[in-house]
Amino acid sequence: MNYWLMKSEPDVFSIDQLKKDKTTWWTGVRNYQARNYMMKDMKPGDQVLFYHSNAEPPGIAGLAEITKLAEADLEQFDKKSQYFDPKATKEKPIWFCVQVGFVKKWPQMISLQELRDDPSLKEMLVLQKGSRLSIQPVEKKHFDYLNKKAKA
DNA sequence: GCCAACGTTGGC
């Protein structure tokens, strides 16, 4: 099983929305590295830290999990979508997305500042300078540690 | 709103 961090702007799609919807297709990723993680590495059952970016404050809001393997992101075919890609065809889709399911919202989010202040998390990718990738692998030890920290 | 960091595009 693998562990991930997935960023979402709460104004666009928050953990509360995921709780309401139960599952969502993670559409709109238009970065090859993030796409490749979804296509090649994410498997149902993988655990996800749900990160609120561009938020006040930014931080990890709770847990989600992968519920379905990647499929073509339908928005790439939709001329009206901001994620439309004229180079994509149904025969040869370019962009893929996994389905993500709600697991739990933490009683209190762990803010970016708290992550930075914790020496045992300093290797996490999300804390590295200039780390903009919206989907990142997370080490099990960091995932487990954060889970414990969230309940403390 | 600013801007550093990074990714993508396109001319050559």
Added chain:
DNA sequence: GCCAACGTTGGC
């Protein structure tokens, strides 16, 4: 294949 110009991300 290089790299300048441009666009985006996301914290502050």
